[in-house]
Amino acid sequence: MIRVSRSAIPASLKTAAAIELPKVLAFYGRQPSKSSWKFTAYREPAVAAELKRLFHKKCAYCESKMMTVQPIDVDHFRPKNAIRTGRHLIKPGYYWLAGSWNNLLPSCILCNRPNRYESGGVTVTGGKGNDFPLMGTTLPLPRYAARSRVYREPQLLLDPCGKVPPSKHLRFFHDGKIEPKPLRDGTPSPRGKATIKVFALDRTELCDARRDVALRIIGELERLEEEMQSSAGPNGARRRAYHLRALARHLTDDQPYLEMARQLIEARQPGFLTLLPDMLRYYWRDQAPPLHNFKRRNR
Numbered sequence: 450m451i452r453v454s455r456s457a458i459p460a461s462l463k464t465a466a467a468i469e470l471p472k473v474l475a476f477y478g479r480q481p482s483k484s485s486w487k488f489t490a491y492r493e494p495a496v497a498a499e500l501k502r503l504f505h506k507k508c509a510y511c512e513s514k515m516m517t518v519q520p521i522d523v524d525h526f527r528p529k530n531a532i533r534t535g536r537h538l539i540k541p542g543y544y545w546l547a548g549s550w551n552n553l554l555p556s557c558i559l560c561n562r563p564n565r566y567e568s569g570g571v572t573v574t575g576g577k578g579n580d581f582p583l584m585g586t587t588l589p590l591p592r593y594a595a596r597s598r599v600y601r602e603p604q605l606l607l608d609p610c611g612k613v614p615p616s617k618h619l620r621f622f623h624d625g626k627i628e629p630k631p632l633r634d635g636t637p638s639p640r641g642k643a644t645i646k647v648f649a650l651d652r653t654e655l656c657d658a659r660r661d662v663a664l665r666i667i668g669e670l671e672r673l674e675e676e677m678q679s680s681a682g683p684n685g686a687r688r689r690a691y692h693l694r695a696l697a698r699h700l701t702d703d704q705p706y707l708e709m710a711r712q713l714i715e716a717r718q719p720g721f722l723t724l725l726p727d728m729l730r731y732y733w734r735d736q737a738p739p740l741h742n743f744k745r746r747n748r
């Protein structure tokens with residue numbers, strides 16, 4: 450999961466939501482919570498199209514490339530029909546946010562829909578569904594509330610378009626595994642822990658996919674380290690440029706598991722990521738490169 454700046458609301462969603470919201474509020478103002486409104490505004494084709502563009506056709510939660518094998522689910526980050534937090538299942542959900550652009554994210558089926566999956570050799574239940582855990586024993590807002598109140602709720606799930614960078618709470622490893630990052634006091638981040646559990650970010654197939662990408666990244670980095678330390682002359686410069694570009698390819702926004710790539714490279718060569726754009730420019734323009742003290746490290 451990486452942080453993404455949300456674009457402006459698609460015009461067709463703005464229009465459709467403005468028509469739908471008063472009807473939704475009236476419906477939930479008089480109906481018991483057993484029935485639910487059939488929301489349609491968020492199904493505007495421009496919504497899925499803009500979310501695909503914004504997230505480069507990746508799942509907002511697991512960063513897998515989706516479009517090869519499945520269409521996207523437009524997920525309501527705050528669930529619209531019901532909210533599961535702790536042992537509570539509360540109806541309705543955040544119905545007034547069903548057509549809110551800030552509440553919509555592109556998700557793969559496995560992150561979004563409840564299902565059983567393998568993790569560490571055991572079968573567990575995961576996939577978001579109606580899950581929206583809050584810290585402690587807090588219960589969600591029961592009815593329509595202003596946006597400022599909603600965003601003050603002590604939510605546990607990390608929002609890819611939120612203020613808090615997911616990188617502060619999620620830690621990736623070169624074998625594809627993921628863990629909640631330790632906080633300052635050494636305890637695992639509760640937000641990281643909840644996010645991993647709810648979106649099943651530790652499912653075996655996903656860990657395997659991340660591991661394969663991690664192996665390629667580490668391989669490219671090792672080759673670059675060797676070239677930086679040994680190559681001289683024009684051929685050496687060409688080889689360094691080749692490996693720099695190969696490594697940089699893993700760091701463009703459209704690549705899967707970008708947060709993992711950043712963490713692996715930063716852990717192995719601290720400071721290198723910030724220099725990489727300048728180094729690439731050097732190799733394109735044939736100018737003096739910025740210095741980076743490449744270190745040989747064990748995997």
Ligand SMILES: [Zn+2]
Pocket residue numbers: 508509510511512513556557558559560561
């Ligand atoms: Zn996903």
